[in-house]
Amino acid sequence: MHDNSRCINCERAVTGAAQKFCPDCGQPTPAHRIDWHFLGHELEHSVLHMDRGILYSLKQLMLHPGQLLRDYIEGRRGNQVKPLLLITVMSAVVVLLNRLVVGTGMMDINGGVDPAGALNASAESKAVMAAFMAASRSVTDWINAHFAAFTLMLLPMEASVKWLVFRRYGKLNYPEWLVITALLTVQVFVIWSVLILLQRWIPQTQLWAGLLGVIYGVCSLVQYFHGRSVWQTTWRALLAYAVFGVISSAMVGAATFALMLMK
Structure with a gap:
């Protein structure tokens, strides 16, 4: 181990045992060796701690979403986990x-369509349908294999839609909407995780997670814009979700057609 009388990162002298962090670079002092005690301490304070960490942020996001969004946007972020970390963890x-x-992939875009079922279709139509279904399966397989990356790719677009719809309403800039959108997406993942555990009694978990996620997101934005018209906030939120749904579906469709043409 190194000399604990100095910061291991910048070599500044440690003033005493009461100093927990270097005032120059923020490095913890002293730097502890990684052992089982260290790992247990990290688990407790980064995940299981009741007044900070991942579980605390998730609890606040699901029970008091409007307050959490307001705290984060206004700068009260000391006890909150970063939205990017939350969305990465929950997607995993x-x-x-x-x-x-x-035991299946995350997305089921094909919907179980069987091109061979079109008995009255011409041979050419069947060939086109078969090519489309093959391309659709390829797109679906890519999304399932890169689900977290796919989610992060859609975030800027969804945030853009919300920013445009609420532009003259909430006076939030685009980066702030990016943060809000990430946190609302985490809500969907929490709901989806619960529904997966209940999938024996609740089929079509993807559909229900999307529907409940929209409802929860609308309610969260109503809480965030407290003091404003509930109806005004609601219709804007629903419009934003509808527009984003159309755009994202169109993107998947365009990718499918492009892949079909390339093949």
């Missing part, structure tokens, strides 16, 4: 749960 959780419990 929902993918893992879906794989262990359901």
